[in-house]
Amino acid sequence: MKTTITRRALAATTAIALGLLAAWNAPANAQAQNREVTLMGLEVHLNNLRAQGFARGGVDTLADFERDVAKVRFNVGTTNVLQEALQRIGLLNRSEEDLIFVNFADANIRLRNFLQPLNDYVAKEPIAGFPQAWSPGMVAASTLGNQLYMVPFRCGTFTLWSNTENAKTAGVSGIPKTPEELYEQAKAGTFTRPNGEKVFGFGLRGDKWSLNEDYAMAVRMFGGDLVTPDMKVVLNEAGSVKAAEMLRRMYVEGIIPPNWATLDGSSLIQLFREGRVTMAFGASSWGAQFEGGESKVKGITIPSHVPLSRDLWTDKVTYSPSIVWFWGIGMFKGATDKDIGYQLIRHMMKPEVQREVAKNGNGPCTADLFAEMAKTQPVMKLAQEIFAISRTPLPAHPRMGQVRDLIGETLQNIVVNGAPAKAELDKAAAQIRGMID
């Protein structure tokens, strides 16, 4: 039977089809406008994602997601604020906050009560390249009892950063390869400019909360450690004592800034940007923060490996393992809209987003992106080499917050208040054993 379609019928059908299409799209767009996902993180995370601050001029990596899926509200806090928020909001049955950046130091069994396991979500809608492309150690640290609680997003190592102009002014050439050379060059790199401005030879974070990380680096230059991965407390052994004594000497001689005990990451970065420090321990991702915006050290900073005692050199490795760190992104158990939350995690982990975020100064967590960036950025090559031999400053443990604080207090007592290094470290080691046993 032959069916005839009249012009009027065709026009009516087309109109209905277009109407249906519009109706189909309209709620989706309206939904994208109305839906919202709230993310908690550091200012550096926001800058990396949104291309703000030191990353101005880059690509806002959340723009596509906001256009198509949901608005992203970003609550900025310090590391301490985020830690408090994790354990406070994490216990709520329902929270306005959906996602949170979690520091590696908080990746312990407590997370099971704060964050939503992501296994089911990943099984249903996989994250591109996960977990194969990620560092296995970091994925393992984010997994508790076979459940994945967060996805590593911002990863990095610590290196030694030098201000080449200051070094030149001070008559220092080359980069230090051993702790002794570091001390000598830092001493030479401490000087006063003709305008009376003091330049410090060496900078490292001295605030109690961060100090364990920078101190772990100092200790590992001498082959020591703080607490081993199998929970052996070695804070009071030879490498640690040597490192503490070296820092005390540097403090007394004015090589490190006098307000070291309150010098946190942002203060150290500011000091370095002002050209007030010749060398500093700094994250591999700090290059953009050192040189971005109105920096006085634009184009004159170079990263290098953290030195290692000559007696520990091998044919392959002549540098310290330093430390590695990472921030993962997890979803609160009481998140209002878990599906949207997971969609944002998936979006942030897309290779193209990861690449743009890395251009905005983020430390990548995937091996291929690391390798790609290492071809053009010397600091990423260093980071790649460090990742192969390094570990976090302290192993995971629910009481590690207390250990961190105690190490900070102990070191401040030695370096600033002049307490005897060995006795003070012995006391701290005994206390730490009591905490983690």
Next chain:
Amino acid sequence: MSHVHAKPAAGRYRIDANTWLAAALLGPVAIVLLAIIVVPSIDLFVMSFTDASPGMDTEWVGWKNYVRILSNPDFQAALVRNVIFVVTVVGLEMLIGLGIALLLENPLPLRGLWMALIVAPYAVSPIVAVVMWKYMLDPNFGVVNFMMGSAGFPTVAWFTSAGTSMAGIIVIAVWKEFSFVTIVSFAALKAIPHDFVEAARIDGAGYPQILRFIKLPMILPALSIVMMFRIIYTLREFAIVHTTTGGGPGTSTEILALYLYKQAFRYLNFGAGAATGWLMLLATLLLAGFLVRRTYRGMFTERYR
């Protein structure tokens, strides 16, 4: 004046309509206070007998938290530091605040402007004030050292040692709150009947005698109340220490409120934090009770007690 006329009548107490009205009006407030202060306090008290820690299983530990805290050398040191801090800060605030009030009592030109400038620190948000001072006292960039150096004075490496850290904290604390003492003292001084001072002057008393025998005794009740408030508030000071030194270097500026914060939110020992909180509350109640009693004794004659 009390509206409660509770007279024993045939073994019973009669409550009049005014009392019922007062109870009805105060009831909602009392219920809200009960809900937001008393109930959480009791909850916290119960928590202080446990090893509560977020994300971990909780067990009843009896008096263990209290015993541990009271025998902990860090807590004892923080307590001693807190006492020194309170005595120094409140002492300086009283001296400076009263001194300025006595100055302002005189017919100075632009007195309103001076008063506004003095009151300004009290109006500034605590965190803003502390961050501002932290930058001002920064030994590398700070304007205070720059000005001291420019004026030919030796500079101070603030927040670099136990001494300079505590000194910096005390400077900020006194700056922030002395104006409270000034305002109350000024108002009390202004309330002294002029006849008293005039009579003393006619009798040949000089300014020191007038101050010692007329003004100070008459403003003493107001000063006692100010001191009581300042002691209670200074005892629980947190923002200045947390924002400037975090209790360091080492633990040299750690006081009780910071000790509590560390136990609860850094170490996640909520049980120990709750016990510390209750010990602080107990100390504050005892101190406040003692001071209130002393103050009221000085304020009223025997007839009104």
